[in-house]
Amino acid sequence: MFDRSKKGERALLLQAQAPGQHDPALLEEFAELARSAGATVVGSLAARLDRPNPRYFVGTGKAEELKALRVALDADLILVNHALSPVQERNLEKLTECRVVDRTGLILDIFAQRARSHEGKLQVELAQLKHMSTRLVRGWTHLERQRGGAIGLRGPGETQLEIDRRLLAVRVKQLQKRLDKVEVQRNQARRSRERSALPVVALVGYTNAGKSTLFNAMTGAGVYAADQLFATLDPTLRRIDGLACGPIVLADTVGFIRELPHDLVAAFRSTLAEAREADLLLHVIDASDPERDTRVADVEGVLAEIGASDLPQVLVYNKIDRLESDVPRVDHPDRDGPLRVWTSARDGIGIDALLVAISQALASERVHQVLEVPAASGRLRARLHELGLVASEQPGEEGWRIEIDAPRARIEPLFGMQGGQGEWLKAALLAPNEGATYNQFDNPQP
Template sequence: MFDRSRKGERALLLQAQPPGQHDPALLEEFAELARSAGAGVVGTLAARLDRPNPRYFVGTGKAEELRELKNALDADLILVNHALSPVQERNLEKLTECRVVDRTGLILDIFAQRARSHDGKLQVELAQLKHMSTRLVRGWTHLERQRGGAIGLRGPGETQLEIDRRLLAARVKQLQKRLDKVEVQRNQARRSRERSALPVVALVGYTNAGKSTLFNAMTGAEVFAADQLFATLDPTLRRIDGLECGPIVLADTVGFIRDLPHDLVAAFRSTLAEAREADLLLHVIDASDPERDTRIADVERVLAEIDAADLPQVLVYNKIDRLESGVVRTEQLDRDGPLRVWVSARDGIGLESLLAAVGQSLASERVHRVVRVPAVSGRLRARLHALGAVASEQLDEAGWAIEIDAPRSLIEPLFGMPGGEGDWLKEALLAPTTVATYNQSGISRA
């Protein structure tokens, strides 16, 4: 065994890629992850990898080269841009006499530094413990077995490793219960917003695309924003008024990254629910990034993992101030495709076009109409209330004047209601008039 350095400030990076593939962007992103964690990159080592070596991940010769380079650079930490098995990680540490952290462990460390809210810290700790559970090793050789001292209790007891695993499993169970309570509270807050009929617009995108800066520019908030990966983790909500579709709630969410650890996706499921339950997604893209098409695909994969791939989107190309010639425009390349808006959140360029695109998108995706329903049609009124689709209502002798404000996808299933109410509701909501009255014998408009 060896004494692990606890500093972790001088990092040597190991980047393995298949033969014939060389993508400098992968190494640059990994170096940025290392710097975001607080490490200083003192060197890099590239390795051609046909398939992972079960012992060292890389071949024996490359592992020896890694050890020599680590000694020459006086590095106290080796970061591997790939997920390692516990055996591979342990063997590399033994060979190099240096602490080894894989990509998953590095991202978990960054999340642990950046989480600020109570539930964010719980989510990170849960993901860390799940990752750690496969990496417990025998570190208590002087306590080979715990033995009972009384008659009938002598003999083999639990190893320290078994005790560690049991304690860790108990802590994971405790954290999961706490997070379940947090999710219940989030769902209650979300239902409250649904009852207030305010549409939710969520900012999503690759990490460091400028989501928090854009959030601040659109809302006047002071959310922490920095030119680093995963600058903010915890979701923030703000109300925006004055749009074509009425007031909205804007949500800033955690950034995505390629090969985001599955444990993190699972642990942050309640946080990412702000994106999954949104009415509209603003997909923020770094317009100056030469790899932006790849980044878009990476974000789409994570959205599919959290069941948000089918939500309507507006593509927001940010950081146009970094382009050779700034562009400010709103476009829709095909009739069924998403709107594209070009902005600079830092300089406040294109924000009016963005807000107009949000209003336009929500207006087409939401139903906002006043209908008059007689007192005898309480079933239709009850269904609308159950869905949280009623913004306001007034009761008079003729019945209810109900203001419906809800996503169109929420209302359309009601078109199948029996007794003519579903057909009437569909006709009323598609009518060009502002107020429609249901009188059981047909529809009259005012």
């Protein structure tokens, strides 16, 4: 076996593409990922790949070419822009006598460097351990040692490999328990915001689209922002006042990228819940990116994976300062499509128009209405409080005067309540000027 280099600074990139596919943007994005991890890219090798080779991922000839190029460039790390199986990774390392890291491992390494909060560090470590657990192979001599040899100790014993696997499993359980506690705390904070009737607007988008810069421009929060992939990982929330729709909570979330590792998505489930539970998504797009349509599709894919694809959106085309012809504006779709706002977060251009668009989008998706709820409908009143839909309440002689302020999507499930309560609620909230009555509650069902 070879001695693995611990430097990992001089990286050789391997980019495999299907026949007929030639997209320089894929290699450039991967090179940017490598630089974000702290590596110096010394070269790259393209490979045509009809289907993955079970041994080396690429063909034997291309693997030999990779080995020769690694020696010529004196690279101490090979980065593969694809997910590798443990066997493929191990075989490539044996052949090239160099450390090999696939796309998943590279992204996990970047996340490990950038995580700052306690929760973020736990999430990254959990994802790394799950990824590592499939790669505990006999690549180091100490993994082959066994107890035994003396009287009473002969036999296979427990290999170091088995010990490592057991310790990893224990650590994964510990991290999962800690993250479950953190998620409970985050859910309590989220329910508190819901009870205060403050709508949540979450920034989502492809990494390096300018989300944190836009967050700072809208809130003045001073969140760290840089022109690099995954500059920030931990969610940040700030309140914004002065909007026509009333105060809101703006949440900055982690950026997305194509082929985001599934273990990472699972580990960051509580962080991504800020996007999943939001009332409105601001989908931030780099307007100057020639691949912006592809980036939008990648983000939509991740949103679908976390269950947030059906939430209302405002598309924010950022970085118009890099374009020659575009000026800040708001595009109103002809049909039911999302509003499109063109801004430059760096220069503070178009921010006022964006705030107006947020108010318009929330107004169409939010219900703000006062209900005269009779005393006989205590079950409905309890459900409204349980779901955090009540902004204020005043008791009266015949019942309660309840002010509802909540997203339409959170109210609609109540429309199926029995005893006519759901039908009356729907009529009162969605058609308040049609004279809805409450006579259905004369004999409410249990």
